[in-house]
Amino acid sequence: MKQRPCRAWLTANADPATTMLYVGIDWSEQRRVPAIEKGWAPWPVRFPMCEPPHLSKQDMLDWARAEGLRPPRLYEQGFAHNNCFGVCVRAGQRQWRHLLTVAPERFAAAEAEEEKLRTQLGDVAILKEQRQGVSYPLPLSELRRRAALPQAPA
Structure with missing residues (x-):
């Protein structure tokens, strides 16, 4: 949803010889670098948060505050990432329960949007769950239903 419009804009407006892309992944996600570089070719890509000093997310948020910047609201709301207003199709069950x-x-x-897709496409869902080693779709409606149930004592 974000990459296609961005790539179309880059193709129309940015020469790879004079344009540098910056991607905001940190040092704990360095395994993603080769695929991101390949995916954005021919534009060169840099990853400043992968370079020393290797700061934690909290270090970066503290630094931003010290510089007078207010971190994004999603961090204040307890989200681990500032993506998609917390409505990220790549997020897991924990983030969706938090949302x-x-x-x-x-x-x-x-x-509601997922339910429209399910009406058109059948038994598909944003989330998955594993039962006895088999992956099954887990609709958001079912996650909501389960979240409303009292939790069993640990």
Whole structure:
């Protein structure tokens, strides 16, 4: 959803010989660098947060505050990433449960969109779950239903 429009814009407006792309992954995600570089070719890509000093996310947020910058609201709401207003199709069950708690209206909108897709495509879902080594779709409606159930004591 983000990469295609960005690539179209780059193709129309940016010469790879004079354009550098910067990607905001940190040193803990360096395994992603080769695929990202390949995917954005012919534009060169840099990853400043992968370079020393290797700061933690908290270090970076503290530095931003010290510089007078206010970190994005999603961090204040307890999200690990500032992506997609917390409604990220690449997020896992934990983030979706968190979204249900802190922004139920956004969860509901995503759930409604997913349900439209399920009507058109069948048994598909943003989330998956494993049972006995087999992967199954886990619709957001089911995640919401389960979240409403009392938790068993640990």
